Amino acid sequence: MKKYDIKTANLEFKNLLSGPAPVGRILNYIYLVGTIGLKHKNGNRTTNLQNGVGYAWTTEFMIGLGLVSLGSPVGNAFKLELTDVGTELFALMEKNYKSFDEGSTNASIDRVRKQIQSCNPRLFDSFKNAFINSYPFKILREFLLENGFYYKNSREFINNLFEIVKNQYDSDTKPYIQESRTTTGENRVPSLLQLCKVFNLLTENGYLQFDEFEIVKIDFQEIDREYNKKELIAAEAEERALIINSTKDLISMYGEDGNVIVSAIVRNSSLQTKFKHNLTIQQKGKCVVCGMEHKELLIGSHIKSSATSDVVEKIDHNNGLLLCCNHDKLFDRYLITFDADTGRIKISKDLTVADIKRLNLSENFSLSEELLTKERQDYLRLHNTKYEELEKSRKHK
Ligand SMILES: [Zn+2]
Known part of the structure; x- marks a missing residue:
């Protein structure tokens, strides 16, 4: 990836990470870069497309x-120049391009997904x-891994991420105005969430849920032995070193403004992989409920959620059950x-x-x-307390 000096190029870090660009607009812009040669204008937020200049936050x-x-x-x-990836997307769009349009008042994820597929x-x-x-x-993924996979509602999620984003790299000292369409995280985070939703990386059933299964590819070939606690703690230290290195890369790419948020958020998931390795060995490579053996369908499920666990709890195999993806989800959602x-x-x-059947x-x-x-x-007692609490508020089906 090309490196930029964020200050000389006058790019805004918050836009690089979470610019408020709807999914369809991104694709429209790629097409325009490929055909009319769309330009980016520093800091400009009002220039329209008549001059061949894209909205800066989108281009960033x-x-x-x-x-x-x-x-x-x-x-x-x-x-603006298309990168290799951009060139690939442009080539795929070129023949059947029709402007991507998500709908005016209520952006529809379904609609834009169909447009992409039909193109x-x-x-x-x-x-x-x-x-x-x-x-x-x-x-975003690391933020969710760090802070938990689901939130009571999307609003809470958006505000949480926004607060972190805003406090840590937005120099704007004005109070957070939720209604503002251009300056708040309300606009930025939904861009990421929209992209996640289009690609089925997040599902929404009153909760936002990050589908870890779809992203984390576990190298099960590597499983030949158990990792002991000492090794796992060493892996945690290794992870921290990786965080620091990833942060350095991002600083060189995006400037120091992003330092704090990046170091707080970027994590490597090798620890989780080793946790799963241990469970796989101890629980004989099968879902403990149904006996499913297909490796791609098995998940190392934390009993006490990873988000609320400390380092030792995160890697403690006693805090885990090997479950197939259905049974993991049921357990994770406190449905069993x-x-x-x-x-x-x-x-x-x-x-x-x-459904039980x-x-x-x-x-x-x-x-x-x-x-x-x-x-x-x-650990199960903790899980059960939460289960009973939720069960009280549930209606009999
Ligand atoms: Zn199962």
């Missing part, structure tokens, strides 16, 4: 996404790939849990009899005795 976000780079100056603007089915995969490999996505003393399954009344669940199921270590029982 595209730079952050690695789709375009800044070329030679043209007057007081800069020529060229491969465009969807290429765009998704470009996004997954971009810094903005990686940072296991009695700490007997290991017997508890199934939420929120599930219908038909589809999910291959039986009221008679119990965790095997060897899984009921004292430590795991303690």
Whole structure:
């Protein structure tokens, strides 16, 4: 990826990471860069497309996404150049391009997804790939890994991320005005979330949920032994070193303004991988509920959520169960849990009899005795408290 001096190029860090650019506009702009040679104008927020200049926050976000780079100056603007990834997207759009339009008042994710697919089915995969490999996505992903996968509602999520983003790299000292369309995270974070939603990386059922399974590719080939606690703690230190290095890369790319937020957010997931390795070995490579053996479908599920666990708890195999993706999701959403003393399954009344059958669940199921270590029982008690709390508010289906 091309490096920029954020100050000389007069780019805004917040726009590079989370510019308020709707999904369709990004694709329209790529097309315009490829055909009319769209330009970027420093700091300009009002220039319209008549002059062949894109809205700066969008063009900056595209730079952050690695789709375009800044070329030679043209007057007081800069020529935008498609990167390799941008060129690929442009080529896929070229033949069947029709302006991407998400709808005027309520941007529809479904609509833009259909537009992308009907333009060229491969465009969807290429765009998704470009996004997954971009810094903005990686940072969002690490933010979610660090802070938990779901929030009570999207508003809370947006405000949380915005507060962090704003406090740490936005020099704007004015109080946060939620209604403002141009200066707040309300506009920025949804761009990332919209992209995630278009590519099915986040699902929304009253909760926003990050689908870790889809992103983290675990190298199961590597599994040949267990990692002991000491090794895992060493891995944690290694991770921290990686954070520092990633931060340095980002500083050289984006300038020091991003230092704080990046160091707080960028993490490597090798630790989680090792945690899963350990569970895979100890729990014989099978979902402890249904016996699923296909490696791609298995997940190392934390009993006490990773977000609320300290370092030792995060890597403690007693704080984990190897589950298939369905059973992991049920457990993670507190739709099933296991009695700490007997290991017997508890199934939420929120599930219908038909779904319980589809999910291959039986009221008679119990965790095997060897899984009921004292430590795991303690973690399960925490999980059960939360389960019971939620269960009280649920309606019988
Ligand atoms: Zn299962």
